[in-house]
Amino acid sequence: REYMFQVAPDDMYMTGNAQSFIKISRKRLCKGCASYETRMAWEIIIEALREIDPILASVCVPECIYRGGFCPETDRCCGYVNAKKFEEDLKKYRSFE
Numbered sequence: 410r411e412y413m414f415q416v417a418p419d420d421m422y423m424t425g426n427a428q429s430f431i432k433i434s435r436k437r438l439c440k441g442c443a444s445y446e447t448r449m450a451w452e453i454i455i456e457a458l459r460e461i462d463p464i465l466a467s468v469c470v471p472e473c474i475y476r477g478g479f480c481p482e483t484d485r486c487c488g489y490v491n492a493k494k495f496e497e498d499l500k501k502y503r504s505f506e
Contacts, residue, residue, distance in 0.1 A: 423454075427465050430458060434469035440487035441480065442472075467502075474502050 425433070437443050437451035459466035473480045473490050477499065480486040489495050 427462075430455075430465060430469055435472040435475050438469070438471040439473070439482065440471070440489055441482040441485035470498070470502055474499050477503075 434451065434455065437447055438455075440448070443451070455466050455469050458469070471489075472482075473495070478490050478495075480490050
């Protein structure tokens with residue numbers, strides 16, 4: 410697998426409501442759908458969001474956690490749903506009050 414890296418830094422500004430952050434996270438945190446660079450960039454955004462709104466940040470999860478173990482990416486499933494870490498993350502997601 411070949412990766413292309415951007416040499417120059419790029420500023421990014423965005424606005425969105427709570428639902429947009431949740432929906433974007435479901436795809437941009439997916440190991441099967443999103444590239445490594447995309448996941449890392451979105452994780453940085455979610456960590457910044459966590460400082461402002463920890464409750465919203467806690468529900469910004471990949472699709473498989475949101476769906477409770479179902480991966481809709483059948484041809485690109487990364488196997489995370491079978492990992493022990495997945496069970497821990499799912500339990501944490503479901504236990505948030």
